[in-house]
Amino acid sequence: xxNILLVDDDPGIRDVVSxxxxxxxxxxxxxxxxxxxxxxxxxxAKPFDLVVLDLMMPGEHGLEVARRLSGPGxxxxxxxxxxxEDSDRIVGLEVGADDYLAKPCNPRExxxxxxxxLRRRHEPVAEVQGVIAEFAGWTLDLVRRELxxxxxxxxxxxxxxxxxxxxxxxxxxxxxxxxxxxxxxRGRENETYDRAIxxxxxxxxRKLDGAGRAHEELIRTVRNEGYMFTPRVVRx
Numbered sequence: 104x105x106n107i108l109l110v111d112d113d114p115g116i117r118d119v120v121s122x123x124x125x126x127x128x129x130x131x132x133x134x135x136x137x138x139x140x141x142x143x144x145x146x147x148a149k150p151f152d153l154v155v156l157d158l159m160m161p162g163e164h165g166l167e168v169a170r171r172l173s174g175p176g177x178x179x180x181x182x183x184x185x186x187x188e189d190s191d192r193i194v195g196l197e198v199g200a201d202d203y204l205a206k207p208c209n210p211r212e213x214x215x216x217x218x219x220x221l222r223r224r225h226e227p228v229a230e231v232q233g234v235i236a237e238f239a240g241w242t243l244d245l246v247r248r249e250l251x252x253x254x255x256x257x258x259x260x261x262x263x264x265x266x267x268x269x270x271x272x273x274x275x276x277x278x279x280x281x282x283x284x285x286x287x288x289r290g291r292e293n294e295t296y297d298r299a300i301x302x303x304x305x306x307x308x309r310k311l312d313g314a315g316r317a318h319e320e321l322i323r324t325v326r327n328e329g330y331m332f333t334p335r336v337v338r339x
Contacts, residue, residue, distance in 0.1 A: 105221055106130040106149065110140045110168070111157040111183065120155070123210040124217070137163035151178045152224075153217060158184030158195070166198050173199025173261050175248060179220045183208065196299050197306065199261040223266065236272040238334040239321060241311070243272055250310075263288070264307050267300075271322065271332035280329040304330060 107129050111117050114135070121131040132147070134140040137160065144151065154172060158165035169180050182195040185206040195203040201220045204213060236243040240253030248265050250258040260268065266288040270279070279287075281300045288300075304322060311321050323331045 104128060104130045105152040106132070106147075107153050107155060107217065108132050108134065108140065108143060108151045108178070109155045110134045110137070110160070110165075111155075112136055112160045113157075116157075120210055120213065124214065127214055129217075136160050137165075137168045140168070152221060153179040153181065155181050155183060155213070155217070156200075158182055166194065169195065169200050170198045174259055179224055179262065181213070181216055181220060183213075193299055193302050196263060197302050199263070201262050224262070235339050236336050237339070238272060238275070238332075238336045243268060245269060258310055260310070261306075263303050264310070267303050267307055271330075272336045272338075275332050275334065275336040278325050278328050278331050283329070 105128075107124060109117055109121050109124075109131060110133075111120075112135050117133045117135070121133050124131045132143050132151075134143050140154075156165050156168060156172075165182060165184070169182060172178060172180060177199075180200045181202045181204065182200045183204050183206055184195070201223075202216050204216060234244065234246045236245060242251040243249070244251075248260065250260055250265075250268065252258055267284065270284060270287040274287075284300050308322055321332065321334055323333050325331055
């Protein structure tokens with residue numbers, strides 16, 4: 104049974120959403136703010152699979168919470184916010200959230216998003232020819248979700264960045280449109296906008312350029328078409 108932590112300062116939302124998710128097979132804990140979240144996490148018997156996180160809370164802001172929770176070994180994150188502008192969604196994704204829903208949201212839609220995020224987290228890599236992908240001196244471990252630079256430095260990737268890089272190494276030297284990247288990296292259950300893909304690619308490029316051979320254009324923009332992963336990829 105996946106365990107979920109719902110962090111929201113509205114007690115009505117906590118009660119309704121936690122009851123709904125519990126009735127659909129999830130083990131749900133709640134917290135009213137970041138400090139309470141930390142206490143619940145510290146006392147939990149096992150790590151949480153996913154955190155549903157409100158953006159606007161008293162005390163520590165939801166974006167700061169998402170930033171410190173994201174990364175290898177951290178829970179999946181779905182952000183909730185009454186601020187539904189594209190820019191807010193993009194910022195949420197940029198700090199490491201896996202998905203973003205505007206308030207008020209239908210609990211059934213939240214349930215579908217939770218299932219989709221958890222499915223992507225735990226999807227098998229059996230269809231990939233080999234679990235290690237090597238390109239331009241880099242190494243991507245598709246099981247451990249670890250990226251190592253040509254200099255041997257371990258590079259931290261968010262879930263979104265890892266999913267995107269995995270799509271590229273599985274489709275090297277092919278032009279992929281934004282729609283294809285959305286389908287392959289996130290799935291159509293996630294209502295993500297084209298620009299969010301651009302933001303994720305920009306973040307991924309900075310990490311590849313900042314830790315490796317910046318003169319190599321690993322992700323090329325193809326005007327009016329999409330993106331191409333340029334290096335040759337070897338799987339083993």
